[in-house]
Amino acid sequence: MIKDNQKVFNRLMVVIDVGITAASFVLAYLFKFYVLNDGPGIGVLPLSEYMRLLLFILPLYAVIYYICGVYAPKRTVRRRFEIYGIIKANTIGIITFIIGLYMVIREINYSRSVIGFFYFFNVGLTSSFRLVLRRGLQTIRRKGYNLKHILLVGYSRAAEEYIDRLFDNPQWGYVVCGILDNHIPAGTLYKGVKVLGRLGNLEVILPENKLDEIAISLPLKDYEHLESIVAICEKYGVHTKFIPDYNSLIPSKPYTEDLSGLPVINIRYVPLTNTGNIFIKRLMDVAGALFGIVVTSPIMLVTVLLIKLTSPGPVIFRQERVGLHNKPFSMYKFRSMEVQPPGEEKKAWTVRGDPRVTPLGKFLRRTSLDELPQLFNILRGDMSLVGPRPERPLFVEKFKEEIPRYMVKHQVRPGLTGWAQVNGLRGDTSIRKRIEYDIYYIENWTIWFDLKIIVMTFFTGFINKNAY
Numbered sequence: 001m002i003k004d005n006q007k008v009f010n011r012l013m014v015v016i017d018v019g020i021t022a023a024s025f026v027l028a029y030l031f032k033f034y035v036l037n038d039g040p041g042i043g044v045l046p047l048s049e050y051m052r053l054l055l056f057i058l059p060l061y062a063v064i065y066y067i068c069g070v071y072a073p074k075r076t077v078r079r080r081f082e083i084y085g086i087i088k089a090n091t092i093g094i095i096t097f098i099i100g101l102y103m104v105i106r107e108i109n110y111s112r113s114v115i116g117f118f119y120f121f122n123v124g125l126t127s128s129f130r131l132v133l134r135r136g137l138q139t140i141r142r143k144g145y146n147l148k149h150i151l152l153v154g155y156s157r158a159a160e161e162y163i164d165r166l167f168d169n170p171q172w173g174y175v176v177c178g179i180l181d182n183h184i185p186a187g188t189l190y191k192g193v194k195v196l197g198r199l200g201n202l203e204v205i206l207p208e209n210k211l212d213e214i215a216i217s218l219p220l221k222d223y224e225h226l227e228s229i230v231a232i233c234e235k236y237g238v239h240t241k242f243i244p245d246y247n248s249l250i251p252s253k254p255y256t257e258d259l260s261g262l263p264v265i266n267i268r269y270v271p272l273t274n275t276g277n278i279f280i281k282r283l284m285d286v287a288g289a290l291f292g293i294v295v296t297s298p299i300m301l302v303t304v305l306l307i308k309l310t311s312p313g314p315v316i317f318r319q320e321r322v323g324l325h326n327k328p329f330s331m332y333k334f335r336s337m338e339v340q341p342p343g344e345e346k347k348a349w350t351v352r353g354d355p356r357v358t359p360l361g362k363f364l365r366r367t368s369l370d371e372l373p374q375l376f377n378i379l380r381g382d383m384s385l386v387g388p389r390p391e392r393p394l395f396v397e398k399f400k401e402e403i404p405r406y407m408v409k410h411q412v413r414p415g416l417t418g419w420a421q422v423n424g425l426r427g428d429t430s431i432r433k434r435i436e437y438d439i440y441y442i443e444n445w446t447i448w449f450d451l452k453i454i455v456m457t458f459f460t461g462f463i464n465k466n467a468y
Contacts (some may be wrong), residue, residue, distance in 0.1 A: 013071055155204060179193060307334060
């Protein structure tokens with residue numbers, strides 16, 4: 001049986017990370033002057049001078065690691081997010097260190113190469129240690145050690161979803177010992193987890209002190225018992241968590257406000273409603289669109305000539321789409337279909353083998369070159385570089401009635417590329433799945449997330465196998 005020792009574990013991790021950071025700095029010096037060179041030359045500062053910098057580096061990195069969430073519990077943090085946190089923390093750390101060293105205190109005699117090697121050594125060693133530690137903890141948990149034993153109080157959809165996730169991720173080391181509920185008969189099983197009895201049995205079970213956590217997963221109809229259950233759990237000092245039965249209505253990271261002591265949970269947190277975030281994203285959009293127009297102008301010029309030579313009609317195709325706050329706008333594309341009677345193109349999706357698509361249009365659609373004119377939509381403020389793809393009004397009216405939370409996507413500007421698109425959800429793919437990815441993006445937006453999607457677009461986003 002284990003107790004809540006995360007604080008002790010985190011303190012140990014801080015000590016280890018400090019040691020790795022110090023070792024990485026020393027290794028960077030040795031690598032620069034003893035591996036790549038035959039020793040420090042004339043005028044090179046000795047190692048002792050570099051060691052003095054650790055008085056500034058070590059506390060700086062410890063604070064940045066904490067702010068960047070590097071010390072979040074390992075049980076439920078995915079490996080890639082842990083590595084991303086280490087890279088982000090080291091990037092912020094090295095930038096802060098360079099600014100402080102060269103621009104604030106103006107110490108110019110320290111080798112820039114040593115600082116660069118330090119960054120890569122520290123990221124590599126820290127990440128390697130965390131991966132080895134993670135693998136070791138997983139091995140220990142598979143053998144039945146370092147497990148957390150949990151009792152669920154209340155049988156609900158939330159309880160089933162919680163059990164599903166724990167079964168799908170045994171490396172987290174959670175064991176569900178049973179469920180208490182007033183409506184489900186004792187002995188009922190869900191994936192091997194048994195209903196042990198009624199809610200009143202909690203005061204019989206807790207004194208035995210064999211549980212690490214209580215997870216309150218009451219159905220909505222039993223919320224009248226919530227206060228008394230929390231009081232019982234606190235009476236026996238057991239760690240208690242709450243799994244709401246309305247999790248489909250609130251985001252994965254709830255945004256709470258304190259109104260003079262009254263906690264308020266916002267149904268959906270949208271970072272891009274913040275004025276500062278809006279300004280940063282708009283600045284990035286304008287700069288990115290201008291850069292894109294300059295770089296792709298030769299490609300757009302050739303495309304214009306080819307469209308003119310191969311198919312009669314206008315070069316630019318304007319189509320009404322729904323954007324920010326449900327406002328319609330004209331989205332620009334290179335024309336990839338034969339000119340159609342007014343209103344015909346609004347009636348249906350483009351499908352495989354669609355006779356309306358020109359031979360050149362097939363190539364433009366498959367490579368996404370037909371979407372380059374949307375860079376001008378971004379300059380106009382209709383669109384963003386990154387965001388949910390905009391849809392035609394006809395389909396918006398249809399999907400908002402059929403797909404839950406579909407209209408949430410219109411709380412931000414639509415994008416030239418997006419999280420759904422770089423994950424293969426383009427063209428004739430599941431709208432429901434796309435909305436899941438769009439909402440995840442909207443709730444978890446950061447400037448780094450945008451940059452990640454832009455980079456992914458260059459590797460996965462241009463060739464669209466679902467474009468017809």
